[in-house]
Amino acid sequence: MQRVFETFKQAQRIGSGPLLSSTLSPVAPPEDPNRLYDIYTSSNETRIISDARSAIIYQQTGYKLSKAEGNAWVDIYAAYWKAVGQVIATETDARAGTWSAVYDAWKELANLLIKGYQSADFEAWTLPCLYVTGKYLRTFAIKADDQARRRGTVTFSSGFQDDIVSDYGKNDKLEDAARVINRIFTLCISDRAPLEESRKWGLYYVINLLFKTYFKLNSVPLSKNILRALQANRTDMPVLESFPASHIVTFKYYVGVISFLEEDYVQAEEALTYALALCHKDARKNRELLLTYLIPCRLLTTQSLPSAKLLAAYPHLEQLFKPICQCIKKGDLAGYDKALIAGEEEFVKRRIYLTLERGRDIALRNLLRKVFIAGGFETPKDGGAPIRRTRVPVAEFAAAIRIGSEIGQTIDTDEVECMLANMIYKGLMKGYIARERGIVVLSKGGTAFPGTGV
Amino acid sequence: MSTHTAYTAVAARKSLNRPAMQSHTPNGKMAASNESQTTTKTKKIDWPMGVRLYVQRSFVPENNIPGIEKTDMEKKLKEVITQAAEHDTLNSIDWDTLPLPQQMIQSERAKLASSSAAPHWSQSFSALFVKDSEKEKTSKKRKSAETTTLPVAQESLPPWRKTNARNNAFEDRISHPKVPSVDRGDKRQRKFEEDFSRNDPSKSDINLEKRRRRFEGVRLGAEYTRASSREDSATSEGEAGPVVGRCQQLEKKYFRLTAAPNPDSVRPLDVLERTLEMLKRKWRKENNYSYICDQFKSLRQDLTVQHIKNEFTVKVYEIHARIALEKGDIGEYNQCQTQLRGLYAQNLGGNPVEFKAYRILYFIHTCNRTDMNEVLADLTATEKQQPAIKHALDVRSALALGNYHRFFQLYLNTPNMGAYLMDMFIVRERLLALANICKAYRPDVKLRFITEELGFESDGETVQFFVEHDAQHLLEEREDGVRLLTGKAGALFEVAKSVAFKRVDIKGQI
Numbered sequence: 001m002q003r004v005f006e007t008f009k010q011a012q013r014i015g016s017g018p019l020l021s022s023t024l025s026p027v028a029p030p031e032d033p034n035r036l037y038d039i040y041t042s043s044n045e046t047r048i049i050s051d052a053r054s055a056i057i058y059q060q061t062g063y064k065l066s067k068a069e070g071n072a073w074v075d076i077y078a079a080y081w082k083a084v085g086q087v088i089a090t091e092t093d094a095r096a097g098t099w100s101a102v103y104d105a106w107k108e109l110a111n112l113l114i115k116g117y118q119s120a121d122f123e124a125w126t127l128p129c130l131y132v133t134g135k136y137l138r139t140f141a142i143k144a145d146d147q148a149r150r151r152g153t154v155t156f157s158s159g160f161q162d163d164i165v166s167d168y169g170k171n172d173k174l175e176d177a178a179r180v181i182n183r184i185f186t187l188c189i190s191d192r193a194p195l196e197e198s199r200k201w202g203l204y205y206v207i208n209l210l211f212k213t214y215f216k217l218n219s220v221p222l223s224k225n226i227l228r229a230l231q232a233n234r235t236d237m238p239v240l241e242s243f244p245a246s247h248i249v250t251f252k253y254y255v256g257v258i259s260f261l262e263e264d265y266v267q268a269e270e271a272l273t274y275a276l277a278l279c280h281k282d283a284r285k286n287r288e289l290l291l292t293y294l295i296p297c298r299l300l301t302t303q304s305l306p307s308a309k310l311l312a313a314y315p316h317l318e319q320l321f322k323p324i325c326q327c328i329k330k331g332d333l334a335g336y337d338k339a340l341i342a343g344e345e346e347f348v349k350r351r352i353y354l355t356l357e358r359g360r361d362i363a364l365r366n367l368l369r370k371v372f373i374a375g376g377f378e379t380p381k382d383g384g385a386p387i388r389r390t391r392v393p394v395a396e397f398a399a400a401i402r403i404g405s406e407i408g409q410t411i412d413t414d415e416v417e418c419m420l421a422n423m424i425y426k427g428l429m430k431g432y433i434a435r436e437r438g439i440v441v442l443s444k445g446g447t448a449f450p451g452t453g454v
Numbered sequence: 455m456s457t458h459t460a461y462t463a464v465a466a467r468k469s470l471n472r473p474a475m476q477s478h479t480p481n482g483k484m485a486a487s488n489e490s491q492t493t494t495k496t497k498k499i500d501w502p503m504g505v506r507l508y509v510q511r512s513f514v515p516e517n518n519i520p521g522i523e524k525t526d527m528e529k530k531l532k533e534v535i536t537q538a539a540e541h542d543t544l545n546s547i548d549w550d551t552l553p554l555p556q557q558m559i560q561s562e563r564a565k566l567a568s569s570s571a572a573p574h575w576s577q578s579f580s581a582l583f584v585k586d587s588e589k590e591k592t593s594k595k596r597k598s599a600e601t602t603t604l605p606v607a608q609e610s611l612p613p614w615r616k617t618n619a620r621n622n623a624f625e626d627r628i629s630h631p632k633v634p635s636v637d638r639g640d641k642r643q644r645k646f647e648e649d650f651s652r653n654d655p656s657k658s659d660i661n662l663e664k665r666r667r668r669f670e671g672v673r674l675g676a677e678y679t680r681a682s683s684r685e686d687s688a689t690s691e692g693e694a695g696p697v698v699g700r701c702q703q704l705e706k707k708y709f710r711l712t713a714a715p716n717p718d719s720v721r722p723l724d725v726l727e728r729t730l731e732m733l734k735r736k737w738r739k740e741n742n743y744s745y746i747c748d749q750f751k752s753l754r755q756d757l758t759v760q761h762i763k764n765e766f767t768v769k770v771y772e773i774h775a776r777i778a779l780e781k782g783d784i785g786e787y788n789q790c791q792t793q794l795r796g797l798y799a800q801n802l803g804g805n806p807v808e809f810k811a812y813r814i815l816y817f818i819h820t821c822n823r824t825d826m827n828e829v830l831a832d833l834t835a836t837e838k839q840q841p842a843i844k845h846a847l848d849v850r851s852a853l854a855l856g857n858y859h860r861f862f863q864l865y866l867n868t869p870n871m872g873a874y875l876m877d878m879f880i881v882r883e884r885l886l887a888l889a890n891i892c893k894a895y896r897p898d899v900k901l902r903f904i905t906e907e908l909g910f911e912s913d914g915e916t917v918q919f920f921v922e923h924d925a926q927h928l929l930e931e932r933e934d935g936v937r938l939l940t941g942k943a944g945a946l947f948e949v950a951k952s953v954a955f956k957r958v959d960i961k962g963q964i
Binding site: 221419421425432433 | 826827851854856857859860894895896897907
């Protein structure tokens with residue numbers, strides 16, 4: 001614990017947030033694997049408060065804390081010491097402690113820290129402490145919930161409710177953590193201090209933490225509240241560019257994914273493109289995540305496929321998207337269906353299945369376009385340039401669509417017409433169906449398939 | 455006021471702590487103290503200080519409990535003091551910690567609700583002599599005394615005195631080797647359980663479970679009283695244990711619980727089983743939804759308060775869900791569906807495939823992509839092959855791709871009761887398909903084509919649909935039949951479709 005206090009003092013002297021936050025880490029650094037154990041054994045339940053008090057308050061050299069501030073830090077380190085004890089107990093012996101207890105102890109720490117900002121005027125440079133606490137609060141909550149699920153505690157609905165099951169697939173601790181992190185968010189966004197010493201600088205980090213939690217909880221819609229609050233406060237916010245790039249990249253990623261899930265592909269594309277441009281070129285995992293959503297996005301907004309070169313740089317993405325992209329390009333409907341089924345599990349997991357599914361329209365468009373091109377040209381009547389045959393029998397399209405379809409799977413002419421109608425309705429093909437005559441009359445002058453040159 | 459000399463002296467001292475007392479004292483209080491003083495006079499007893507303070511405390515406005523009449527309180531107070539005097543315990547009772555009369559009334563009422571055979575306050579009164587140490591803690595603090603003294607009193611009662619003395623208490627003690635487990639998944643085991651409950655209900659593991667719970671309930675019984683003593687104690691209510699019902703009536707009107715249930719009005723499992731059979735018969739015969747829904751809600755409530763969670767529970771929810779679906783009561787349907795989801799997760803039997811398919815169809819209706827994605831993620835490969843689920847998935851993909859042709863074919867071949875769900879979005883999908891057709895076909899199509907493509911039952915029904923959407927002017931009678939002038943529709947269906955899609959009503963969303 002003495003070393004923790006030494007670091008604390010050092011950090012207070014030079015005003016280094018990251019250094020200060022390192023004293024609150026519940027994970028031993030690799031170069032000092034026994035750190036937590038040392039911390040815990042260096043004090044005890046009765047002594048910890050006085051230890052902290054004498055180190056933090058009585059031996060202030062080179063820094064000056066107000067009384068309230070000093071006391072707040074004393075409480076924080078006492079809570080930290082207790083939490084460390086729980087971590088050690090749980091990690092070494094599953095019977096001695098539970099992650100739930102670790103979570104509770106850590107939450108106590110988080111609450112004390114929040115209180116420090118609310119009533120003891122902690123300065124904004126100490127924000128990284130909030131980051132560390134919030135980050136591990138989430139981690140511990142997930143572990144606690146996992147453990148609770150594994151133990152399979154059967155619970156009955158609480159209160160005088162009429163129904164049996166009240167907490168299906170529960171994430172009690174994580175939901176609780178979300179509330180605590182939300183308080184941290186409020187703490188940051190409501191800070192009225194001048195910008196240079198405002199807690200607003202911590203906003204994006206905290207928001208990202210919240211988004212991450214909401215995603216895990218499958219309550220993505222809650223993110224909208226955060227975005228709304230942010231929008232309402234945008235006038236007294238520092239400009240986006242002045243925040244650390246890492247905060248902004250993550251933030252834009254989440255904004256992109258949230259828009260993506262709401263099928264607002266235009267906004268999603270914008271946010272994801274912004275993030276990708278700002279993302280460090282060596283942050284491969286992050287770039288990969290961004291591309292996972294940007295690629296399906298572009299497929300729908302601009303009907304464009306990723307280049308082979310781009311995919312080649314990311315083997316995982318290549319494996320994910322290449323088969324489907326090839327089928328779309330070739331207009332291979334049967335192959336497309338197979339590729340979609342083959343990748344379904346992974347696509348669903350990444351929440352891109354429902355979007356990729358709509359790529360089938362592009363595959364179909366490409367197939368129909370091929371039919372159109374194969375139709376060749378009509379002899380020009382008055383010696384002008386030859387023009388493509390724009391009256392295509394439905395039967396020709398039907399034949400193309402039936403290629404590769406499995407035996408027993410019948411696609412009747414009405415269904416083919418339905419698919420053609422969809423193409424026209426969605427603006428991927430221009431023309432009309434003359435049902436009585438069994439032909440499709442396509443638009444002349446190179447606009448039959450808009451944007452594809454024919 | 456100052457005429458009551460004996461009294462005023464005490465009051466003056468006390469008023470330091472509670473200055474509000476004197477001024478807030480209504481006439482009723484004086485009446486009561488008069489009363490107690492008359493008792494004083496008739497019996498010539500010198501009331502100990504403790505008693506006086508106790509009486510005084512009873513009238514302090516802060517100690518009022520909403521819902522308990524002053525007259526009741528006064529009556530109780532008199533009763534307490536008289537009894538103490540008669541038993542010569544005036545000096546031995548620790549008046550400082552004795553619950554106030556209003557608290558006694560409250561606990562009595564709560565106990566009455568949780569078990570009619572519950573001991574009266576006199577029991578908790580006598581219990582006070584047993585446990586002294588715990589009382590100390592709660593003595594002075596009004597707020598906590600109100601909530602903690604009661605459990606103390608109850609806990610001191612041995613379980614056998616608290617349980618209802620029904621005959622089955624004995625048969626419940628018959629031990630049974632089978633340990634109830636939450637995930638008894640395989641059919642054989644369920645069958646086994648079924649057999650048991652049919653042949654000898656007393657030996658079924660359900661009853662074993664029930665017995666175990668009952669004793670838990672006794673231990674937790676105290677919580678009931680505590681919970682009901684505060685209106686805002688929604689969280690602590692949760693700690694309450696299950697009730698064991700002993701109502702033998704088949705029918706029961708539904709009331710939303712606002713206090714701990716009374717076992718006398720809760721039906722045990724065997725009665726509920728008969729209730730279900732009766733309700734099924736009545737539903738077939740009378741088809742009276744408001745009656746049925748009400749009965750099912752009380753049935754569900756009885757299951758819940760007794761913590762009965764087994765195949766029967768699943769059955770109840772399934773049947774109620776189906777009936778609600780048939781009657782288009784989406785709110786109730788959703789409640790059942792949510793419960794079923796949780797119940798299926800514990801492998802209690804039933805028809806998970808059927809209801810998972812409904813779930814998918816419902817998410818199509820609400821256009822809920824997030825939840826749809828979740829459902830897809832949860833489905834196993836085997837489940838995807840089950841006809842009902844496969845059908846729902848095909849419906850989903852047909853709509854996702856705009857393949858109305860396939861969608862309406864699927865609509866006409868919906869397994870189980872899925873069509874009731876599909877009916878909820880069939881109109882908007884028809885409008886979408888029409889918007890589509892009107893844009894793609896020129897110059898017209900036969901009405902017959904629309905009837906067939908959009909799954910109408912007859913041309914007449916199709917015409918009716920057009921009339922309903924003010925589109926009859928698009929129909930033209932020709933010698934070879936009625937035609938739809940697609941070229942003239944303009945944005946009519948496009949607009950109607952957008953409106954229809956916006957109006958997704960979500961009740962009791964899962």
